[in-house]
Amino acid sequence: MISIEEHDQLEIPSALPLLPVRDLVVFPFVIVPLFVGRESSVAAVEHALGSQRMVMLTAQREVQVDEPGCDDLYRVGTVGMVMRMRRLSDGRLKVLVQGLVRARVDSFSSTRPYMLGNLTSIFDLPLKQMSVQTEALMRSVQERLQNYNELSRTLGPDALVVLQGMKDPGRLADLVASNLPLSVPSAQEVLETPDPVKRLRLVADHLNRELELISTKANIEVRAREKMDKAQKDYFLREQLKQIQSELGEGAESDEHAEIAERIRESDMPSEARQEAEKQLARLTRMHPESSEAGTIRTYLDWLLDLRWRHATEDRMNLKEVKKVLDEDHMGLDEAKDRVLEFLGVRKLNPKNRGPILLLVGPPGVGKTSLGRSIARAMNRKFVRISLGGVRDEAEIRGHRRTYVGALPGRIIQGMKSAKAVNPVFMLDEIDKVGRDFRGDPTSALLEVLDPEQNNSFADHYLNLPYDLSRVMFITTANRVDTIPGPLLDRMEEIRLPGYALEEKLEIATRFLLPRQLERCGLKEGQLEISPEALRQVIDRHTQEAGLRQLERAIAQVCRKTARQVAEGDEHPRIVTPEDLRDYLGPPVRLPLDQISEDTVGVVNGLAWTPTGGDIIQVEAVVMDGRGQLILTGQLGEVMKESAHAALSFARSRSAALELQEDFFSTHDVHIHVPAGAIPKDGPSAGLTMAVALISRLSGIPVRRDVAMTGEISLSGRLLPVGGLREKLLAALRAGLHRVVIPVQNREDVDSVPAEVLKQLEIIQGAEIDAVLNKVLVKRYGSD
Numbered sequence: 113m114i115s116i117e118e119h120d121q122l123e124i125p126s127a128l129p130l131l132p133v134r135d136l137v138v139f140p141f142v143i144v145p146l147f148v149g150r151e152s153s154v155a156a157v158e159h160a161l162g163s164q165r166m167v168m169l170t171a172q173r174e175v176q177v178d179e180p181g182c183d184d185l186y187r188v189g190t191v192g193m194v195m196r197m198r199r200l201s202d203g204r205l206k207v208l209v210q211g212l213v214r215a216r217v218d219s220f221s222s223t224r225p226y227m228l229g230n231l232t233s234i235f236d237l238p239l240k241q242m243s244v245q246t247e248a249l250m251r252s253v254q255e256r257l258q259n260y261n262e263l264s265r266t267l268g269p270d271a272l273v274v275l276q277g278m279k280d281p282g283r284l285a286d287l288v289a290s291n292l293p294l295s296v297p298s299a300q301e302v303l304e305t306p307d308p309v310k311r312l313r314l315v316a317d318h319l320n321r322e323l324e325l326i327s328t329k330a331n332i333e334v335r336a337r338e339k340m341d342k343a344q345k346d347y348f349l350r351e352q353l354k355q356i357q358s359e360l361g362e363g364a365e366s367d368e369h370a371e372i373a374e375r376i377r378e379s380d381m382p383s384e385a386r387q388e389a390e391k392q393l394a395r396l397t398r399m400h401p402e403s404s405e406a407g408t409i410r411t412y413l414d415w416l417l418d419l420r421w422r423h424a425t426e427d428r429m430n431l432k433e434v435k436k437v438l439d440e441d442h443m444g445l446d447e448a449k450d451r452v453l454e455f456l457g458v459r460k461l462n463p464k465n466r467g468p469i470l471l472l473v474g475p476p477g478v479g480k481t482s483l484g485r486s487i488a489r490a491m492n493r494k495f496v497r498i499s500l501g502g503v504r505d506e507a508e509i510r511g512h513r514r515t516y517v518g519a520l521p522g523r524i525i526q527g528m529k530s531a532k533a534v535n536p537v538f539m540l541d542e543i544d545k546v547g548r549d550f551r552g553d554p555t556s557a558l559l560e561v562l563d564p565e566q567n568n569s570f571a572d573h574y575l576n577l578p579y580d581l582s583r584v585m586f587i588t589t590a591n592r593v594d595t596i597p598g599p600l601l602d603r604m605e606e607i608r609l610p611g612y613a614l615e616e617k618l619e620i621a622t623r624f625l626l627p628r629q630l631e632r633c634g635l636k637e638g639q640l641e642i643s644p645e646a647l648r649q650v651i652d653r654h655t656q657e658a659g660l661r662q663l664e665r666a667i668a669q670v671c672r673k674t675a676r677q678v679a680e681g682d683e684h685p686r687i688v689t690p691e692d693l694r695d696y697l698g699p700p701v702r703l704p705l706d707q708i709s710e711d712t713v714g715v716v717n718g719l720a721w722t723p724t725g726g727d728i729i730q731v732e733a734v735v736m737d738g739r740g741q742l743i744l745t746g747q748l749g750e751v752m753k754e755s756a757h758a759a760l761s762f763a764r765s766r767s768a769a770l771e772l773q774e775d776f777f778s779t780h781d782v783h784i785h786v787p788a789g790a791i792p793k794d795g796p797s798a799g800l801t802m803a804v805a806l807i808s809r810l811s812g813i814p815v816r817r818d819v820a821m822t823g824e825i826s827l828s829g830r831l832l833p834v835g836g837l838r839e840k841l842l843a844a845l846r847a848g849l850h851r852v853v854i855p856v857q858n859r860e861d862v863d864s865v866p867a868e869v870l871k872q873l874e875i876i877q878g879a880e881i882d883a884v885l886n887k888v889l890v891k892r893y894g895s896d
Contacts, residue, residue: 122212124166124233125166126231127221127228128167128191129155129168129227130167130168130170130229131146131153131167131168131192132150132153132171132180133146133170133172134171135296136171137171137299138189138190138192138209138211139211139286139303140211140212140286141283141287142286143195143208143210143211144208144211145206145207145208146206146209147204147205147206148206148207149204150178151225152224153226154204154205155225155226156226156227159226161194166194167192167194167209168189168192168217168229168231169209170188170217171300175296181223187217188215188217188234188300189214189215189217189303190211190213191212191214191215191233192209192212193212194209195207195210196208214303214306215231216234217230218231218232234306236308237308239281239309246281246312249309249313249316250284253288253315254276254284256319258272260323263323264326266291275288281308282312285302285308285314285315286302286311288315289303289318292315293322298318302315372396372413373390376390376393376417379421380420380422380423381416381417381421381422382421382422384578388416388577389416389417392409392413393413396409408519412514415529415574415575416575419528419529420533423533423534424583425494425536427456427535428490429456429460431456431460433490434453434456435449435490438486438490441483441489442479443620444612445479445483447607447608448607451468451605451607452487455468456491466564466568468564468586468605469604469605470604471588471590471593471601471606471607472587472588472590473591473592473593473606473607473608474591474608474611474659475657475839476657477657477658477659477662478610478658478659478660480589481497481539481541484587484589485539487537487587488537491537491585494531494533494536495536495537496528496530496537496538497538497539497541498538498539499541499542500540500541500542502545502547503554504549504554505549506552506554507552508523509554509557509561510522510572510573511525511572511574511575512573512574513573513574514574520574521572521575522572524581525575525579528584534583534584535583535585536584537584537585538585539586539587539589540558540587540588540589542589542591543590544590544591544592544593544596545595558600559599559603562586562588562603562604563603567580567584568581593606610658610864611658611726611838611842612660613866614651614842614845615868615869617651617660618647618651621660621664622647625663626642626647629664629668632671633668633672633674633675634675635678638685639674639685639686640670640671640685640688641686641688642667643687643689643690646690646692646693649690649693653693658726670688670696674686710814710817711814711817712814712815712817713808713813714806714808714809715815716730716804716805716819717729717819717820717844717849718730718798718820719797719801719820719822719841719843720797721795721834721836721839721840726838726839726842726843727843728844728847728849729788730787731784731786731798732787732805733783733784733805733806735783736780736781737779738780739779740779740781742757742760743781743782743784744783744784744785745783745784745785746785746786746787746793747791747792748794749793749794750794751794751795752795752796756802758799758825758827759784759799760782760806763803763810782806795834796824796834797834797835797836799824800821800823800824800831800855803825804884804885804888807885807889813890813891815890816851818850818851819853819876820844820851820852820853821884821888822840823853823854831856831881831884832855834855834858837864838865841873842865845873851874853877854877854878855879856879858877859877876888
């Protein structure tokens with residue numbers, strides 16, 4: 113900073129580069145920071161830094177002018193000293209400038225690369241003597257400046273001390289003007305006044321005006337605050353008045369509150385819920401109607417009042433009528449139908465019996481969801497369905513607490529609200545696909561819902577009241593049970609819904625699927641007929657599933673193509689035969705199993721179970737020179753790999769019967785392959801298939817090509833039972849294999865297979881591998 117002594121000794125050049133300033137007037141002895149971005153201005157600053165560090169600071173007449181010319185600038189400005197400069201990352205300069213002396217631009221020497229002006233310095237008129245009026249004016253300005261600073265807080269304590277000790281009226285005027293929010297024309301008028309006393313009077317006028325403005329603003333804010341305080345006071349007084357009137361029995365509730373109170377009186381909620389509703393209503397009447405908490409309480413009361421707490425629909429107790437309705441909607445599924453009839457029979461004798469928890473397990477498309485809807489219709493109950501597939505948040509079941517913004521009850525309570533009864537048939541679909549993450553475990557919340565001993569007082573976080581679910585008939589569905597947690601699975605009665613046999617699919621397609629698709633496509637009776645042979649080929653060649661979804665899609669495709677032809681004017685009746693299916697459905701998507709053309713060594717047909725039904729797998733075994741390794745391919749799971757090792761150990765134990773050399777297995781590698789390597793496979797039921805393929809390869813005896821088999825094996829050669837037998841037998845029949853080998857311990861499972869399927873199959877039951885080998889190999893192994 114330049115002192116007064118240094119200032120008086122400075123020599124101001126007659127020509128200096130001009131630095132135009134937007135929306136600001138710089139006064140002498142004032143230090144201001146400036147941001148310089150225009151090319152001409154940057155060039156002017158750089159020139160000043162390379163010489164005397166001085167520039168001429170002049171204010172622009174119009175702020176919006178980007179490239180000001182000579183006529184766009186005031187001619188009177190301030191010569192400034194560039195004290196410090198810093199270049200910013202965006203190319204601009206940040207400079208700190210101290211005003212030195214007033215000057216007038218008489219002419220311009222050049223305008224590029226920056227404006228260069230010829231200057232004449234302007235000095236204050238000499239003050240003959242400090243008169244009493246001038247001293248009084250200075251004190252007045254200093255006092256009013258202190259008052260102004262008390263209201264605006266724009267000056268620091270150090271700056272205020274400097275201004276209070278100022279003895280020069282001209283310098284006082286300049287410093288005060290630089291700290292007032294003056295417009296550019298007003299500040300320029302102050303700058304262009306050379307008489308220090310006149311300049312101080314002019315600044316005093318501006319200071320008085322600013323002081324009046326800021327005082328008025330402060331008064332307005334005070335009055336606004338007083339009005340706000342008065343509004344709050346009036347609100348509290350009104351609330352007190354309401355309480356007084358309530359105590360005296362003189363006040364009347366608002367229409368909305370009166371309506372809610374009436375609904376509470378007429379509702380069927382239990383006493384605990386009624387007390388909570390009345391408590392929340394009392395809180396609501398004391399709140400401002402526009403407050404956010406009032407809206408939360410209104411929503412909570414609506415949920416309490418919309419729920420049915422005791423109202424139940426009347427069950428249809430005529431068991432014959434119920435059985436008739438179930439048979440109309442679904443063919444087969446006898447086990448599930450019998451369980452519903454048993455429940456109604458118990459309910460008829462004991463009305464207080466709690467609802468069962470049924471778990472329908474089966475492949476996709478066998479009718480699990482539609483069976484639940486049919487059960488509700490048969491029992492004359494409301495039907496509610498929610499899908500649990502992909503649910504990972506426990507709050508989906510139990511709801512959110514009301515402290516959260518936008519809180520709602522869980523999906524159980526939401527379903528009960530939509531049912532408008534306490535005894536609906538409530539279907540929880542895809543319960544085997546519930547997930548878990550950092551938000552909790554939904555299956556743990558379902559433990560209370562699906563436990564008959566606990567769900568009479570189910571606690572939803574949002575309601576925070578016990579709700580009785582004991583009269584609900586819960587039905588859950590799943591494709592597999594191994595993904596359901598054990599404690600949850602233990603609370604449900606598992607009912608297996610197996611896949612359909614070909615004859616069952618044919619009858620269902622004729623009775624249900626085809627008429628439904630004809631109606632949906634707008635086809636009239638007689639316009640389309642699909643022959644039984646064509647339907648059989650659609651089932652056998654164009655679909656591959658345990659359920660009926662693909663079959664219905666194929667039938668719908670035939671109906672749509674026919675509907676288009678009818679809409680185009682071709683209305684003659686159509687009978688679709690097997691030869692026509694390629695025109696409607698394209699080539700078959702499932703060709704017959706690549707049947708082994710002849711009895712082959714080391715190739716065996718196996719039976720497998722998948723979540724979509726039964727399937728055929730072919731197991732191949734080869735033996736080659738090597739170092740005694742077992743090679744397994746086909747993307748096999750750990751259990752299936754263990755079965756392969758067990759099969760190899762069994763084969764080694766029969767080395768004598770196979771007439772193998774002692775070092776045979778140490779000098780040969782065994783390779784077992786299961787085709788369709790892109791599909792993961794696992795399970796113990798392929799053990800028998802692998803053992804037979806290996807014995808066939810080692811003995812050189814072919815395996816009968818028309819045989820399929822399934823069974824787990826032990827090292828001693830025993831056959832152990834397997835699951836999914838019905839689906840496996842249906843898969844064998846679909847593949848055209850009519851001889852099937854199963855463990856003898858699965859003989860009771862054969863009873864669940866439809867009689868028309870058993871008529872087409874020869875079931876071979878075995879307890880030991882050796883006995884089975886003699887039935888599936890073309891001759892006895894170990895003999896000539």
